[in-house]
Amino acid sequence: MFSSIRVRLTLSYLAVIVLAMSLSGFLLLSFLHRYFMRATEDSLITQGRIAAQVLIPGSTPKDLPGEIPAGSAERLAPIYNTAQQQQLGNLALQTENLWLPPDTLSASSAPDDAPSGAPVGMDLSYLADVSLQFSTQLETRLRILDAQGTVLVDSQQADQGTDLSDDPLVAQALSGQYASRSEKIDGEITMFVVLPVFVEDRLAGLVYLSQPLSDVAAVLDDLRTRLLLSTAIALSLSAIVGLALSQAIAHPLRRLTAVAGAVAQGQFDQQVPVRSRDEIGRLSRAFNDMTARLQAARQMQTDFVADVSHELRTPLTSIKGMLETLRDGAIDDPEVRDRFLETAENETDRLIRLVNDLLLLSRVDSEALNLRRQSQDLLKLVQASVERLRPQAEARELVLRVEADSIAPLVWVDADRVQQVLVNLLDNAIKFSRPGDTVTVKVAAGPGHSARVQVCDQGIGIPAEDLPHIGQRFYRADKARSRAAGGGGLGLAIAQSLVQAHGGRLWLESREGEGTLVSFTVPYS
Numbered sequence: 001m002f003s004s005i006r007v008r009l010t011l012s013y014l015a016v017i018v019l020a021m022s023l024s025g026f027l028l029l030s031f032l033h034r035y036f037m038r039a040t041e042d043s044l045i046t047q048g049r050i051a052a053q054v055l056i057p058g059s060t061p062k063d064l065p066g067e068i069p070a071g072s073a074e075r076l077a078p079i080y081n082t083a084q085q086q087q088l089g090n091l092a093l094q095t096e097n098l099w100l101p102p103d104t105l106s107a108s109s110a111p112d113d114a115p116s117g118a119p120v121g122m123d124l125s126y127l128a129d130v131s132l133q134f135s136t137q138l139e140t141r142l143r144i145l146d147a148q149g150t151v152l153v154d155s156q157q158a159d160q161g162t163d164l165s166d167d168p169l170v171a172q173a174l175s176g177q178y179a180s181r182s183e184k185i186d187g188e189i190t191m192f193v194v195l196p197v198f199v200e201d202r203l204a205g206l207v208y209l210s211q212p213l214s215d216v217a218a219v220l221d222d223l224r225t226r227l228l229l230s231t232a233i234a235l236s237l238s239a240i241v242g243l244a245l246s247q248a249i250a251h252p253l254r255r256l257t258a259v260a261g262a263v264a265q266g267q268f269d270q271q272v273p274v275r276s277r278d279e280i281g282r283l284s285r286a287f288n289d290m291t292a293r294l295q296a297a298r299q300m301q302t303d304f305v306a307d308v309s310h311e312l313r314t315p316l317t318s319i320k321g322m323l324e325t326l327r328d329g330a331i332d333d334p335e336v337r338d339r340f341l342e343t344a345e346n347e348t349d350r351l352i353r354l355v356n357d358l359l360l361l362s363r364v365d366s367e368a369l370n371l372r373r374q375s376q377d378l379l380k381l382v383q384a385s386v387e388r389l390r391p392q393a394e395a396r397e398l399v400l401r402v403e404a405d406s407i408a409p410l411v412w413v414d415a416d417r418v419q420q421v422l423v424n425l426l427d428n429a430i431k432f433s434r435p436g437d438t439v440t441v442k443v444a445a446g447p448g449h450s451a452r453v454q455v456c457d458q459g460i461g462i463p464a465e466d467l468p469h470i471g472q473r474f475y476r477a478d479k480a481r482s483r484a485a486g487g488g489g490l491g492l493a494i495a496q497s498l499v500q501a502h503g504g505r506l507w508l509e510s511r512e513g514e515g516t517l518v519s520f521t522v523p524y525s
Helices: 005-055 168-174 214-264 277-325 334-365 378-395 415-431 479-484 491-501
Strands: 060-061 084-088 091-096 133-138 141-146 151-154 179-187 186-201 202-212 373-379 400-403 410-411 438-445 450-456 506-511 514-523
Touching: 005 141, 005 186, 005 202, 005 214, 060 133, 091 373, 133 214, 151 450, 151 514, 168 179, 168 186, 168 202, 168 450, 186 214, 202 334, 277 334, 334 491, 373 415, 378 400, 378 438, 378 450, 410 415, 410 514, 415 438, 415 491, 415 514, 491 514
Parallel strands: 400 438
Antiparallel strands: 060 186, 084 091, 091 133, 141 151, 141 202, 179 186, 186 202, 373 410, 438 450, 450 514, 506 514
């Protein structure tokens, strides 16, 4: 199952979607959780400040991260005896039987029935008989503790008189530091905040607030559910898209695999349809080019074997015929015997040249040709090759001429192989030139870091339809004349292979009836 590229592509696509959704969901939930916790803590701090200033006139909660909302201080009027209520934002604070120490009241504001001898300073015992209702939209619980950690007032009327000094938060607040924490109680997360309250820079008591985070948990649970639902929907849609995309990729690959199997069995005429310009389309075009080249190479190999067989069969048949004639009695005639032996010798030489040429081409093709390169004077190599073929040219009433730049270039070549190239080109130029023509060899600077040699004749030229095939092995433009002259159709192929082995290039220009120009380059020393 997992060996299919379509399945792997689809699963990879889904894995990326799951990873992206999971990571984004985790980051979003983490951010919202921190945001809600911080917002809840800031809300509790604000409520604690307000409660402290309402219930304990002159108090100052210190070292708190939050700030009282603007305008709250002016709205915190003292509360006396009967039920009084202040509404601040989402905070509702209601008390009964609350009276304050006389020294904190002005004459105009003190009630007539306020008891005398009320506690002063930091004594908060006057809060013990207060009936307190403290509520917000988030169900905050309020407890007022004295400086020893004993609960004086509890908005839920549950912990009055309880000593909470052992509570780590209370202990930290009693030391004058703000304290907060959140913990899970009965399956529900609750946040606790304790604020130290100071009067004239002395600890007067604590404001202990707690609030369940059920609403926060509900919001996060709802968001988590929505994220899971969104992930499921995204996965479903992604699976459909992934299958479609993987099908679009896998189908051409399956077709390519089938055609490759057919080519492996020798069916080189197979082609892959190209329907796109993407990587799959480029791969299909490259595969089609490869099969076309393989088919051409196979045809060339077949033609090569046929040509070699033909070239070998002709001299061998001639030699065998002459030997049979000699054996039948012609050997007794000295004139006939000598002529037959000379012909057999020429055919044998032709076979030796053909075998040597084929061996050389085989070495070039397999990159097994060892070039003994040295720094050589190219002009001297050209002149030596011209002098070697000058008798042949004079026998055909031709003129051989060498033209060169004023400075003879030094090249990095195998001298024997370069001379072999020159001899092949000059031999062709001489064979296909007319009496009285001139064959010119020019030596000059070539493109880049190379020297250029040109062999120019005024001969019969090459027909335009034959030009693209010149250089192919065993190809002859003038088959009858080439065979009569003893050529095997390998001269230009060998010359081109040797030039390419040196890192150069050979090319040919010709017009029928006007002559031929063959050029090649070799690297400078």
